[in-house]
Amino acid sequence: VACLGGIYLVREMAILLREQLNKRLGRPSLVRMTNRRGGMQEFGIAILRLLRLRPPRGAEFNDVVLHPKLKQQVMRLADATSSAKRRRMPLQHAMFYGPPGTGKTMVAQRFAEYSGLEYAIMSGGDVAPLEEQAVTELHKLFRWVHRSKRGVLLFIDEADAFLASRKNSGMSESLRNALTTMLYHTGTPSSQFMLVIATNRPHDLDSAILDRLDESVEFGLPDIDARKGMVQLYYDKYIAKPLKLPAVSSGSPMLRKPDQPNGLRRRLPGSPKPLQIPREEEVDEAAMAIVASRINGFSGREISKLFTSLQT
Known part of the structure; x- marks a missing residue:
């Protein structure tokens, strides 16, 4: 009986101590x-x-x-x-x-x-x-x-x-x-x-x-300059670094082939088919600017989700 009473007392004291710590x-x-x-x-x-x-x-x-x-x-x-x-x-x-x-x-x-x-x-x-x-x-x-x-x-x-x-x-x-x-x-x-x-x-x-x-x-919706910065930030975070792609450069070719003039448009939400980009092709600042101009009205969260969706 004494042993059972001791166990019960220790358990109750532990519960009380936990409540006080919380x-x-x-x-x-x-x-x-x-x-x-x-x-x-x-x-x-x-x-x-x-x-x-x-x-x-x-x-x-x-x-x-x-x-x-x-x-x-x-x-x-x-x-x-x-x-x-x-x-x-x-x-x-x-x-x-x-x-x-x-x-x-x-x-x-x-x-x-x-x-x-x-x-x-x-x-x-x-x-x-x-x-x-x-x-x-x-x-x-x-x-x-x-x-x-x-x-x-x-x-x-x-x-x-x-x-x-x-x-x-x-x-x-x-x-x-x-x-x-x-x-x-x-x-x-x-x-x-x-x-x-x-x-x-x-x-x-x-x-x-x-x-x-x-x-x-x-806090308003981002303007064109802020959207350019976010496009650059989220491209590096969700696309370039995970896939080990080259960084954005100012003089590299545009991110589309000559026979695909509207390639960037198909990367936006609601597009029927995402564009598959070869690893050797690079993204330049002009391409980033085009994306930023086409997502006018997007919030920062929506821009982040856009680039997150491009990982799939």
Whole structure:
């Protein structure tokens, strides 16, 4: 009996210990992705940077293709955030708005790393299904955020699904309470916490949320120069490097045979038959420019998917 009692006691103590560790170290259920790391992981990354096997700090935006004005605005805000963090000044909250697939989430991740912050990504659409538990989960989220030693950039994607105006008669009581909880936690500026929300319907947001935002950054569809950069980037990433093809050159022949003048058109989505390219043929800048001109209206995500589909 004593032996069985001891086994039962040890099991219950192990369960209790696990629950306490999860409360202190576990990631909240609302957080879909984070770069929070332990001390050993940070040490390993520092060694990789020392050996030049990982890009150094400050190089986070080197491979990001944005419109020059947009990149200038993002970098200005990132430098201001980094400076405020070093001086332990309150961090500014921001809104990224624009069509889907224009790079808002990716820029938020690079923004946090450039500024020396951790990031945590959640979706506004995950709050409503929690119903009455939403308030509890939000409190857990902010307790987890404030335990960070480096500070956290909390990125809320699809923010309009959670932070819509309270004047909307269709808003449930539980979602209204969750919005009030978010307002409570973001009412006081903090040197440890930065809120970035993303939406394609900024006018649907609650006025109190808009009042807490210091910066608004518009992410539009890429122009011709940005599309050229993305075509080059994704061709190298998904086609040239995996297949060990030659790099794009400025003087090599066009990527089509004389008897196939419309070869590039057949590589786009919806084409009846993909063009088979011999390994010895090279892609030049003129061919890239033609592709960029023909995908006008594509988002960055759609351009990425286009080149991913060419692998099959």
